[in-house]
């Protein structure tokens with residue numbers, strides 16, 4: 001590993017000197033030891049230390065969670081608490097090792113211990129067993145975990161990531177062309193789509209929309225939920241041929257499907273609103289700019305574009321957006337998680353008159369932006385509504 005030189009700052013303005021001194025003081029083991037004993041600072045030092053240790057140990061917690069999920073322990077505990085011995089027997093694991101696994105998940109807040117010493121689900125643990133798609137999402141993280149094994153190489157872009165192969169569809173129409181893989185991906189997406197659809201529809205008013213085209217709509221789960229919410233709505237799924245034609249694909253009543261690639265084919269006509277649900281973050285800025293321009297051209301005056309996907313926190317980085325989704329999309333190697341500001345800017349460059357952010361219920365599930373095409377055919381002034 002190459003040793004990098006520590007940055008040198010020959011001349012620092014006074015404010016920076018103060019910040020630098022403070023940083024050096026906080027980094028000094030002597031100060032840390034002293035502060036840990038001082039009544040005023042003790043709590044602060046302990047809180048910082050615990051937070052730091054949480055980050056240091058985070059990968060162990062994630063793997064303890066993975067084992068819990070792989071072994072289906074949350075499902076086994078749904079009806080009643082069980083002992084480490086009983087769970088060990090069911091999972092072919094020595095009881096003392098099972099005890100370590102269970103305790104790690106007690107520390108993680110998913111399990112709790114009963115007075116008898118058995119293990120039971122906490123509220124979060126029960127949710128883990130019930131949230132659609134969460135189990136599948138955790139299980140496929142073994143791929144991302146391997147991709148992150150050499151983090152410096154990963155961040156430098158030197159890793160041949162496995163995740164890029166897991167989602168071959170993002171490489172463009174025709175890539176992969178494997179119906180079994182397409183069905184597996186659609187299944188994982190459909191599971192989590194229910195939550196994304198619910199949160200998107202809670203943030204969006206579909207009144208007045210007659211035909212909603214969901215580009216990259218997969219198996220049509222979002223449109224089914226949208227049609228349930230708006231009885232007069234019809235839907236059109238536009239997705240790659242191997243997704244639209246996957247075995248058993250049936251988007252449902254009032255929904256048609258059209259096969260094609262938004263990178264190389266024209267978009268179907270006639271929709272008065274278009275949705276892009278978890279599509280933009282799979283693609284480069286260039287592809288997104290071209291797609292948004294196509295969407296803008298396909299909409300009638302006043303037509304709306306609904307964008308829903310997890311976003312980064314912009315000036316306030318978040319764990320969901322800037323740790324999980326940013327690294328995930330980086331491992332996919334074709335796209336990136338973007339902030340709401342960035343997506344709005346791309347919409348405006350594509351010609352949209354107005355953009356509006358909608359408060360999403362759970363930003364770790366999705367965030368929503370509505371972009372509106374100008375009512376008249378004249379060029380608009382790019383107004384932002386907030």
Ligand SMILES: C[S@@+](CC[C@H](N)C(=O)[O-])C[C@H]1O[C@@H](n2cnc3c(N)ncnc32)[C@H](O)[C@@H]1O
Pocket residue numbers: 169170172173189190193196215216217218219222238239240243260261262263276277278279282
């Ligand atoms: C992350 S999935 C999201 C699926 C669905 N919207 C959801 O939220 O569950 C991205 C979708 O975009 C589709 N897609 C990717 N590239 C495409 C392209 N060039 N043309 C049309 N659809 C594409 C994929 O097949 C996939 O269904």
